[in-house]
Amino acid sequence: MTRMMAIVEREMRKFFRSPTLMMVSMMLPLVQLVILGNAFGGKIVGAKVGVVDYDHGSQALKVHEAFNAVAANIRTFTTTEYPNEQKAREDVRTGKLDAAVIIPRQYSRRVLAGDSPQIGLVVDNTDLTTSGGIEAEMQSLVDALNAPAIQPKVVQQIALEIVELYPYVEYMKYLLAGSISLAMYVAVMIGGGMLYIDDKARGVHEGYLVTPITKFELVLGLNLAGTIKAVMSGISLTVIGSLLAGLGSIFHPETDLLLLLLIVSTSIAFNGMMFLMMVRVEDPLVPRAMFGVLNTLLFFPSGAISPVKGFPPWLRAIAVVDPFTYAVHGFKAILLKDGGLDAIWMDLLFLFGFGIATLLIATPLFKRSL
Amino acid sequence: MNAGKPAMAISVENIVKRYGDFTAVDGITFHVNDGEIFGLLGPNGAGKSTLIRMMTTLTPATSGRAVVGGHDVAREPDAVRRTIGVIPQALTSDIDLTVEENLSIYAKLYEVPKAERERNINDLLEAVDLTKWRGAQTKTLSGGMRRRLEIARGLVHNPRIFFLDEPTTGLDPVSRVAVWEMLNHLKNTRSLTILLTTHYMDEADRLCDRIAIVDHGKLVALDSPMALKASVPGTNVVEAQFAQESAEWPARLKQLSGVTSVESQSAGMYRLLTSDGSLTTTQLVEMAVSSGNTLKSLSVQNTTLDDVFVHFTGRQLRDEQVKALGFVMPPRPGMQP
Ligand SMILES: Nc1ncnc2c1ncn2[C@@H]1O[C@H](COP(=O)(O)OP(=O)(O)O)[C@@H](O)[C@H]1O
Ligand SMILES: [Mg+2]
Numbered sequence: 001m002t003r004m005m006a007i008v009e010r011e012m013r014k015f016f017r018s019p020t021l022m023m024v025s026m027m028l029p030l031v032q033l034v035i036l037g038n039a040f041g042g043k044i045v046g047a048k049v050g051v052v053d054y055d056h057g058s059q060a061l062k063v064h065e066a067f068n069a070v071a072a073n074i075r076t077f078t079t080t081e082y083p084n085e086q087k088a089r090e091d092v093r094t095g096k097l098d099a100a101v102i103i104p105r106q107y108s109r110r111v112l113a114g115d116s117p118q119i120g121l122v123v124d125n126t127d128l129t130t131s132g133g134i135e136a137e138m139q140s141l142v143d144a145l146n147a148p149a150i151q152p153k154v155v156q157q158i159a160l161e162i163v164e165l166y167p168y169v170e171y172m173k174y175l176l177a178g179s180i181s182l183a184m185y186v187a188v189m190i191g192g193g194m195l196y197i198d199d200k201a202r203g204v205h206e207g208y209l210v211t212p213i214t215k216f217e218l219v220l221g222l223n224l225a226g227t228i229k230a231v232m233s234g235i236s237l238t239v240i241g242s243l244l245a246g247l248g249s250i251f252h253p254e255t256d257l258l259l260l261l262l263i264v265s266t267s268i269a270f271n272g273m274m275f276l277m278m279v280r281v282e283d284p285l286v287p288r289a290m291f292g293v294l295n296t297l298l299f300f301p302s303g304a305i306s307p308v309k310g311f312p313p314w315l316r317a318i319a320v321v322d323p324f325t326y327a328v329h330g331f332k333a334i335l336l337k338d339g340g341l342d343a344i345w346m347d348l349l350f351l352f353g354f355g356i357a358t359l360l361i362a363t364p365l366f367k368r369s370l
Numbered sequence: 371m372n373a374g375k376p377a378m379a380i381s382v383e384n385i386v387k388r389y390g391d392f393t394a395v396d397g398i399t400f401h402v403n404d405g406e407i408f409g410l411l412g413p414n415g416a417g418k419s420t421l422i423r424m425m426t427t428l429t430p431a432t433s434g435r436a437v438v439g440g441h442d443v444a445r446e447p448d449a450v451r452r453t454i455g456v457i458p459q460a461l462t463s464d465i466d467l468t469v470e471e472n473l474s475i476y477a478k479l480y481e482v483p484k485a486e487r488e489r490n491i492n493d494l495l496e497a498v499d500l501t502k503w504r505g506a507q508t509k510t511l512s513g514g515m516r517r518r519l520e521i522a523r524g525l526v527h528n529p530r531i532f533f534l535d536e537p538t539t540g541l542d543p544v545s546r547v548a549v550w551e552m553l554n555h556l557k558n559t560r561s562l563t564i565l566l567t568t569h570y571m572d573e574a575d576r577l578c579d580r581i582a583i584v585d586h587g588k589l590v591a592l593d594s595p596m597a598l599k600a601s602v603p604g605t606n607v608v609e610a611q612f613a614q615e616s617a618e619w620p621a622r623l624k625q626l627s628g629v630t631s632v633e634s635q636s637a638g639m640y641r642l643l644t645s646d647g648s649l650t651t652t653q654l655v656e657m658a659v660s661s662g663n664t665l666k667s668l669s670v671q672n673t674t675l676d677d678v679f680v681h682f683t684g685r686q687l688r689d690e691q692v693k694a695l696g697f698v699m700p701p702r703p704g705m706q707p
Binding site for chain 1: 426429454459462466478480
């Protein structure tokens, strides 16, 4: 016990003495959270749309009202009146406008007659993101206008409905679960894997192995230290990330307890996985090379960036055995849906089980000699 | 531990280590007495570290046997580990930890009780002259101080037998002498048996009671430095440099009385082993004058371990060190410059 704790003490003293590892392990997840959270938000803001109204009837007015609601609420685009189609098309072509909407003659009359009139949309389809965003927005707007029975409420509903589909803060919240898991992964990869192999190459282990420490004490000490580092990294990112993404769930003590369980189980799972992979590695280049590959192989199929439901079967197969999947699922269940223990006990079971299983396989592989 | 104190601290019998087809240690046998400082002397790659690793339970021997402190290394590795202190060749103290933390973590790895731990650390810091630095981070220490810290680290659990792998390699001459003095002092005050490896002749000569010369995994000689030097034919070394070089000089030098070997070194420089330094020198000067040659330099020394090494291996240890650093084209048969 004293001997195992001596290993832990050494690792912890080094860890606290130089804050680099802590910072480095949080850098990647935080940068990803902020950049991806904003880049993949899916929300186009402030696009310029020209409106050519050849109708000026009551139904055309409804369309204008809907545009005004969009401009005021979700701000996907703002509209400018144009006298004719030629001028509007020209401005889309030269980039002064992102799109133009043409309300044809007889529009109001044909709507009231139930004669499905068409509103024209001119987009610059070299910029698919913007044109796609505007098209989607216009489509839902038109769909809503086509339902005459609820027409009076439609305008407001369009705005509200769209706010729930595309708000970018929501995407950052969606990403947070992955970022917390990633912070633990990086902490384990650097604080566990890389430092472990570097120490081995530098002869630090040679120093341990001439003492009477047992193989079990050494393995447990190294893994306990790796797990503690990952837990601290996970807690830090949960707090910082929640504040960045505007999530208040961390202020509830019961939630915190569940989060801590998830953080600890994830740390154990990642650490066990890492130790199993590194137990026979001698070359310090190996963990460095594995870092990126594993990151892609484990992080992206986990549902951290996009839902597992959308994956092809082979990718879903990776997701099933990937501890990231369970960590991400667990954190989402707690942070986004306030799910409680019921929602995450399967995740906890998998993560603890995975960690213990990998450690049990790794221990006999650990060589207590050079 | 066995009843009484075994007179033999280390006993290695016909030990072999193979890595695949390569034999790193090839059937070495030696015994180290209690209280001795025993040196393994040999060039890089001779197998010194491999020998130490087998004796200190780090790597299993392919065949043969090692008994350390009365315990068989293969059968009772834990008992051996408790008896020995080991300083590996690489500097392995933690640069992010303080001097004291480095020591206390190792004391804990050996499960030294708290009170004893503190006392030992105080004593050892004093012995290696680092008391002032106990709170300093190890990265601020010089190479010599770091080596001294590691020496203290190897002794935190009061071992009886102390293994050091190249303790002074890479140190400046002043630090090396300090380490020698420290080891001598520690040996005497703590009744230690010390086994160290080195590729420095002067270190082996100054520090060791007995020396085993190892080359290509084999033991080529084993005795006290005095006896080893006496075993080389010739008791003096004469080094002479002539102004003009000539092909017949080696043969003529060989005929001087008492000379047992002539070695041609660079630029008209010759190294003679002789049983009578003064007579050889006199004749050499006369010969130079009579043949109209001028002596640029002349020195007479006692035989050194360098000569012992050359005598037993046919090679110069210093050359080995230089060659180890660079790639040397092997000579092709029939190729003339
Ligand atoms: N793990 C190993 N695998 C293969 N060869 C090794 C290994 N360790 C040492 N050797 C070889 O054994 C020889 C002796 O090495 P070593 O004991 O380190 O020599 P020394 O300490 O005398 O410089 C060298 O040729 C070295 O390359
Ligand atoms: Mg060596």
